[in-house]
Amino acid sequence: MRVLVVYCHPVETSYAAALHEEVLQGLRAAGHEVDDCDLYAEGFNPVMSREERLGYHDVPANQRPLQGYIDRLHRAEAIVFCFPTWCFGLPAMLKGWxxxxxxxxxxxxxxxxxxxxxMLTHIQRISAVVTYGRPRWMAWYMGDPPRKIITRYMKRLTAAQARVDYHAHYHMNVATPSQLARFKTRVGQAMARLA
Incomplete structure (x- = not known):
């Protein structure tokens, strides 16, 4: 399967970076063709310009500024998001994507x-690997926007055809090394089973 990995974290020594590497290794070990879209490394500009907004509904001219990213999305049969939750939402870079x-x-x-x-009916699988600084109940209380964007909004864009899974590690602020290692292992196993 052709898998687009959308990764968003600015620090290469972070736990998110370790999870990203685990995602890539698991997918490649399973024989998937992986397109690794590291938003920070690629210098993705998350800011919609005035001109882009004015031309937002002008199809297909609206696609010109992002044609390369659009081509990658259209080639994908699966998409895996890997990101931290900040302020109970997506990082600004990913929100801009x-x-x-x-x-x-x-x-x-x-x-x-x-x-x-x-129009994303070619996407068969959606997955996410997400970390939260606070416990699950707090994310639930805040509405857990990242979970809803991945499991509801993205799925809807596939005409509700894609299978979705969401791998979350909550309460990173107090996580122990053994808890982090176990979650990382589970992520690698989940990616190796992605089908």
Missing amino acids: FDRLLMPGVAFDISDPAKVRP
Whole structure:
């Protein structure tokens, strides 16, 4: 399967970086073709410009600034997100990827605004590897936006056809080395089973 990995963390020595490497190793060991999109390493610009917003509904001209990223998304049969949760949301860089890339003509057809149609129907699998600084109950209390974006919004863009899994490690602020190691192992195993 062609898997697009969307990774977002600025520090190469972070636990997120270790999880990212585990994701890549697990997928490659399973024989998947992996496209590793490291947003920070690639210098992705998360800011939607005034011109982009004005042309947001102008399909296909709206796609020109991001054509390379769009091509990668269209080639993918699966997508794996790997990121930390900051302030109970997506990191700004990743939020910008969603804002700029998932546009009319790419992620959905809005030619009839009363009947918006999903366009990521080629995506068969969606997965996420996510860390949280606070416990699960606190994320739940805050509405857990990252979980909803991955498990609800992304799935909807595939016409609810994609299978979705969400691997979360909560309460990183008090995690022990053995807990982190166990979660990392589980992530690698999950990626090796991705199908």
